Amino acid sequence: MNEKAFLSINNLTVEYTSNKKVIHAVNGVSLHLNHGETLGLVGETGAGKTTIAKSILRILPNPPARIKGGEIFLGGEDLMKKAEKEMLDIRGNKIAMIFQDPMTALNPLLTVGEQIAEVISIHEKNLTKDQAEKKAMEMLEMVGITAERYIEFPFQFSGGMKQRVVIAMALACNPQILLADEPTTALDVTIQAQVLQMIKKLQEKNGTAMLLITHDLGVVAETCENVAVIYAGEIIESGTREDLFDHPTHPYTCGLFDSLPKLTVETKRLSPISGMTPDPSDLPKGCKFHPRCKYATETCTAGEVPNVEVTPGHFCQCWKCVGYEQEGK
Amino acid sequence: MRKFRKAANNSYMAAMNSGHERSQSLFSQVAGRLKENRGAMAGLIIIILILIASFLGPLFCTYGYNEMNMSQRFMAPCLKHLFGTDGYGRDIFVRILYGGRYSLLLGLSGALVSLLLGIVLGLVDGYIGGAFDTVFMRIMDIWSAIPGTLLSIIISTVLGSGFGNTIIALAIGSVPLTVRLLRGQILSVRKEEYLEAAASINASATRIMFKHILPNVISPVIVSTTMNVGAIITAAAALSYLGLGIQPPNPEWGAMLSAGKTYATIYPWLVLFPGCAIAIIVLCVNLFGDGLRDAIDPKMKN
Amino acid sequence: MNPVIEIKDLKKHFNVAAGKNHAVDGVSFKIQKGRTMGVVGESGCGKSTLGRTIIRLLEPTSGQILLGGEDVTFAKGKALIHAREKMQIIFQDPYSSLNPRFTVEDTIAEPLQISKKYGSKKEITDAVMELFHRVGIDDRFRSAYPHEMDGGRRQRVGIARAIALNPEFVMCDEPVSALDVSIQAQVINLLMDLQDEFGLTYMFVTHDLSVVKHISDDISVMYLGQLIETSPANELFRMPLHPYTKALLSAIPSIDIHNGMKQIMLKGELTSAINPHPGCRFAPRCPYAKEECHQPQKLYEAEKDHFVACCRIKEIG
């Protein structure tokens, strides 16, 4: 679909098996990330966001998780076909990941410096121990922590500071792609602003592409050029930031915007999406959103929903758009 | 806040979304999971069989447990005497059957007494807290500084033999463990907001203790009590073996071992059968306890 | 008419290893009947402690809490029981605020049973069913346990428990911050409907500024145990005065991609309220801090109904 994309995920399907139930976490997701681009992946709890990120690095625990199908191309090579040994060279080096919860993402028994130096010495084998240490200190300074704190342990850092350490660790080997899984969800707004600003600055400096996973539309609006909305393991709408924020098309995307209290516009009453996210072990047939959708018709209850390109680059997976597309033409 | 986002992420919550018509209480869920654990069920069934056999078995046997027959001393296992006879010509099979009562009753009641003592002490401690807690934990530290078996030996020496005294001796040795476990549980539950919620709707302190705290801390204590049954059976046998606790001629398995050890080389069945009996019963208790733990806390398993 | 809740110079200090934590340090405000006071601030600023102290889940260190004009600051026994029936709390964490061993019905019935206002079991069951209906939980969840429900439904159960005794004042401690956006909107609507229907008075504690703007009539901003700014909600968003409020408002990621606010970046992080200096507690992070900021700051009325605790708002502009 997209030839020049640097990271290309095609038709990824992931399942979990638990208590004899099959949980359909990711159902045929395709995503494309270009050099230096920031792509926001937006969705609610349990939509499959984190699973996608972990699939890219192939660090999903198996069992219970199993990648059922799909391809993940990194610069023309399919990561799914690589041997575990080759993946070691990619993890932390070409693709790095920032995790949601800085409180638990660091080993409590090693100093933060050691943990940063570790990733450096794994991937830059020509460096001596001292050089790796020196580089780790530079990384600390880069994320705004004084180098003296190299010898301190994670418990001596606040949440925001820990997240900086995690970011330093992720960027230490100058990766081409950064997978940021809710990097600021655990942080307060003022700290969130600091951390986001820092990530963006470093990203621009190194030309890193970023997949930013979040549930916060505000964060997406401020950070991403392109956006994909995920619902029940499917990408239901994608396009540029302007496409999504100015012309949200899928009923779910519109519902998300209507659910948010606005700072600028006075609304007396919010209009939430009715119902709950579907049970991933028992997904509805047809469009996964139809039981909650106010536009749902008979057509939506069965069969595959077409993925329509409503305007160039703006895709929406909804029957409603089929008509729209024809009108447009 | 972060934590439960993650908790929800494991798709367990989502799977529950569709809503159940019928809800299972935690108890029936645990029972359900326990039934699927073959080891635990095997353990439980064997324990029940031993219990039944030890109480009903001797009624159907041709020999009494203390019936001596000097003409049939040290007989090897044969059809007449399944496990052979001892130095007084007593049938070992009957004695082992009968001795099951001691082991099981000592194990169960010892663990139960220690559980009750532990709960009373633990709840009082968790309830009062503050300075009392500090002093209390120091006492518990001293209590547990003396190894449990050692304490049981000493208490048993002081109290003398007999069933009741032995139970007390055994229970005292294992109380600190229960108290510590319970206290740790109470401390972790104390942070939960449903306790604040209970206080805000004017629930009395006793109500909070018994309706909100106790039911939520009891499962690991029950598991450890189950494991304790096994440990206490072994300790009881060890006491008898050392000449404390239940004394001969009562057919307690440890006492039988102690009496048989002199002839063990020539007549190995004297110690083989009582020893196997102890090992089997403790194994069954542990199997059941393991299963119970997995059933109560299914997260631990996968 | 007396305000439903009025607090005067309320303090709650904790003794910790490093000294005395001034978690709530001299907070005063009042909330009129049927109105909502939003309290915002970052984690560790003492907003939850303030709420819990007001509804007497924590023992106040000093100050005054007036409930409908009646002093309940140090109420004991019957008076406390009586006061608590009028003041309720909705918790942040719908996973920890429900007893996992209670069915939904048990949880909602408990306050009714304790209050002894209902004669028979039947009356209680009827009242519980009515509450079910009121907060929008389906009857089939009657005998469900919390772990069998999603966060949104759990939060509804928590709300039903809180309104069971017809309280006048409800302290909402971040009631929607653990919920997904679509569910969050449902719960906010429910809370506002209940307010209209029963004339409830809310104190709404949160770190989410867009939520607080939507639901509140007045907003108070807290920083390290102190109130630094309080004003009607729209006024605060139109013209924040305190430098911290300004930074806080500007830090909210806006979904408006065309006219986003210019962000004011703060240096450093929230310190702690343990043995604080007498001066402005925000001064070490404040881009405008001067000599005079190290003097104690008093909350004063800078504009009509708009109070702020900063001596330099004129210069900052």
Place this chain on the structure above:
Amino acid sequence: MWKYIANRFLWMIFVLVGTAIVIFTIMFFVPGDITQTLLGFDATEAEREVLRVSLGLDKPYIVQLMRYLYNSFIKLDFGTSYVYNVPVMRELLARIPRTLMLGTACILVNALIGIPLGMVAALNQNKWQDTLCMVLSLLFVSIPQFWLALQLVDIFAIRLNWLPAFGIGGIKYYILPVIAASMAGVASNARQTRSSMLEVVRADFIVTARAKGLKENQVVKKHMLPNALIPVVTGLGVGLGKSIAGSVVVETIFTIPGVGMYLMTGINSKDYPVVQGSVIVLAFFSAIVMLLVDIIYAMIDPRIKAQYAGRTRGMRK
């Protein structure tokens, strides 16, 4: 760090004194007249009285207790054996090395066999290695120590005549006792290591380590193992406490003249100074082990170390 050790050391002394008080009190209230045991039934009341006075048994409880504590802890004198008329301390000093040898060997065997077994089981969860380890350990936890000891003697000493059955001498004499005394500990250690490993396997920082591109064996060695071993250290300590108590049984079976056997002799002959002295020594061992466990803890876990190193920078409350 030293402050921490000093702190734990003082605490250990407190526990020991407490133990001495408890043991003394228990023995004090044992029913029966010790002079009867010592002098036989035909001694006159006058003869008994003389003995009582000479042993100091005529004094009130508190005086006797104080004198006992003074003698034991200041003069390091546990009194003289009633039966053998030998100072208890002298006898104990001769016996301590044997018990210590047995205990140390046990803890080494526990750690060196139990921990690797548990690791193998955890890393091959639900495979045959796991099942085998767990079945074996369940079996060994269930077999009573003294019975295992008897069987070992029967097979290896008497039937095969490979090793001595009882008494003391060279290393050979310790092999069977150590096996008998440590099997249960090995088994419970393996179980604990396994469950502790399985807990760490799911930790977020393990995912982080993998995402760094670390090889799986490095992930295990550098990140999983150290974290998993923290609770295991406690388990080892508890295990040693048990094997010290177990030494009573094992020493009795293998007739090793250690502290445990001395205690049993004392109990059987109602020789109170011997009982009290032996118990205090055994409790001393287990207290020392607990102290070591605490120190090892502090060495592995930086959170404890930092508590006492006075480094608070960057720490949050």
